[in-house]
Structures are given as C-alpha cells and as structure tokens.
Amino acid sequence: xxxxxxxxxxxxxxxxxxxxxxxxxxxxxxxxxxxxxxxxxxxxxxxxxxxxxxxxxxxxxxxxxxxxxxxxxxxxxxxxxxxxxxxxxxxxxxxxxxxxxxxxxxxxxxxxxxxxxxxxxxxxxxxxxxxxxxxxxxxxxxxxxxxxxxxxxxxxxxxxxxxxxxxxxxxxxxxxxxxxxxxxxxxxxxxxxxxxxxxxxxxxxxxxxxxxxxxxxxxxxxxxxxxxxxxxxxxxxxxxxxxxxxxxxxxxxxxxxxxxxxxx
Numbered sequence: 001x002x003x004x005x006x007x008x009x010x011x012x013x014x015x016x017x018x019x020x021x022x023x024x025x026x027x028x029x030x031x032x033x034x035x036x037x038x039x040x041x042x043x044x045x046x047x048x049x050x051x052x053x054x055x056x057x058x059x060x061x062x063x064x065x066x067x068x069x070x071x072x073x074x075x076x077x078x079x080x081x082x083x084x085x086x087x088x089x090x091x092x093x094x095x096x097x098x099x100x101x102x103x104x105x106x107x108x109x110x111x112x113x114x115x116x117x118x119x120x121x122x123x124x125x126x127x128x129x130x131x132x133x134x135x136x137x138x139x140x141x142x143x144x145x146x147x148x149x150x151x152x153x154x155x156x157x158x159x160x161x162x163x164x165x166x167x168x169x170x171x172x173x174x175x176x177x178x179x180x181x182x183x184x185x186x187x188x189x190x191x192x193x194x195x196x197x198x199x200x201x202x203x204x205x206x207x208x209x210x211x212x213x214x215x216x217x218x219x220x221x222x223x224x225x226x227x228x229x230x231x232x233x234x235x236x237x238x239x240x241x242x243x244x245x246x247x248x249x250x251x252x253x254x255x256x257x258x259x260x261x262x263x264x
Contacts, residue, residue: 034236036207040207054093057094062127063101063131064133065114065130065131065132065133066106066134067107069133072105080236083103085239089242089243104121105133111155112143118130118159131166132167133170134152135171135190139185145186152189160199166197168200170201173209174219202242
C-alpha cells in the first residue's frame with residue numbers, strides 16, 4: 001500500500017487496499033447497509049467535468065481539504081479514511097480512469113487556515129475536483145459567522161477561477177457535541193454559500209443523523225476499540241455516499257424553491 005504522510009492515493013495504491021481487505025474485495029461487500037435518506041442530494045448540482053473525465057477513463061485528480069475527520073484520525077490507518085474509501089469506490093466504478101486522490105486533512109483547522117493553504121495543497125496539484133470539509137473547528141471556536149461565510153465564499157471563488165469543480169461537506173453528527181456546540185449556524189452558512197455558488201454540498205451531518213436515528217450506527221459507543229471500528233465503518237459508508245454523489249448526472253428539472261434546504 002503506497003501513501004505519503006499527507007495522503008496521496010494512486011490506482012496502484014488502491015489495489016493494495018483491496019488486497020489488505022481480503023484480496024477480491026469481499027470485505028467491501030460486508031459493509032453495513034448504510035443507505036442515505038431518499039433524496040439526500042438529489043437536488044444538488046452535478047459535477048459534470050469530473051464525471052466526464054471518470055467515464056472517459058482519463059486522469060482525474062481529486063483533493064480533499066478538511067480537518068481530522070478528512071485525515072481519518074479516528075481510524076487506525078489513513079487507508080481507512082473516507083477519502084481513501086472514496087478513491088477505492090471511484091476506481092472500482094470507473095476502472096479505466098486514472099484516479100489520483102490527495103488527502104490534505106489537517107486536524108483542528110478553521111476555514112481561514114484551510115483557505116490559506118488552498119494554493120499549496122490544492123491548486124498546485126491542478127485538481128479536477130476539490131472536496132472541502134469545513135465548519136467543525138469554527139463552530140467549536142465560535143468564529144464570527146459573517147467572517148466564516150466570507151472565507152468560504154472567497155475560497156470557492158479562487159478554486160472556481162482556476163476551473164476547478166468544488167464540493168462542500170458539512171460537519172459530522174454527534175449528539176454529545178451538539179449539546180455544547182452550535183453547529184447549525186455554520187451549516188446554514190455552508191448551505192447558503194453552496195446555493196449562491198451553485199456547487200454541491202454533501203450533507204454528511206444529515207446523513208449521519210439519519211443513520212443514528214435508525215440505529216444503523218451507535219455513535220455513543222465508549223470503548224476505544226469500538227470507536228475505532230465505528231470510525232472504520234462510518235468512513236467507508238461516507239466514501240461510498242460521496243462516490244454516489246459524484247456519479248450523479250444532475251438534479252431533476254424542478255423549480256429552485258423545491259430544493260430541500262434552500263431559502264425561499
């Protein structure tokens with residue numbers, strides 16, 4: 001398995017993951033049934049250039065910018081992070097594509113800190129797609145919401161100006177965290193910015209809440225080993241769901257007012 005300390009995945013490295021998981025990929029088939037809610041991202045904008053490149057079998061570079069959950073800190077190995085799982089999913093679904101996946105997750109960074117390294121950690125790699133997971137640290141630190149919105153909007157504008165497609169991802173769901181941290185303000189900002197910028201928002205928070213409410217995952221497990229196992233499985237499911245979203249051809253032709261989560 002080949003991976004740099006900062007998380008660079010190639011097709012060869014992904015093949016090694018399958019070997020590590022059981023040679024023919026049987027371990028992937030044993031993942032829990034972690035389907036997402038019906039219509040979870042049905043109305044999100046598509047990523048046509050990235051999808052076309054995948055379908056044509058060309059080289060595709062994807063960069064993930066985010067925090068500890070992007071880095072995969074809760075799992076024992078970086079190969080078990082959701083970006084690594086996503087890369088494996090895409091390589092399986094588009095076997096002719098030359099997928100290069102670069103994980104640039106850094107723990108406990110604000111959106112401002114992530115934006116400050118977009119040139120070095122994202123644009124320098126000339127990516128087709130950047131997946132930007134943000135909002136958690138800003139919510140914990142109580143960053144001014146207007147400043148948070150400006151940073152995310154400006155970051156998206158910089159990426160889009162370089163002809164890079166962008167997907168936002170909102171924070172993870174945790175009942176314990178929500179008791180002490182107001183994530184809703186920052187998730188509303190991400191929703192608003194995504195709508196204004198006409199880019200997709202992967203609703204990780206809502207999907208994980210759905211899993212928790214239906215008993216698919218117990219996010220309250222306490223033991224260290226149990227939490228590691230939970231992280232491995234949740235990251236795998238997130239990777240699969242993001243692959244589903246990337247593989248979509250577009251949203252239905254409906255009035256914008258019918259888009260879930262959008263403002264009237």
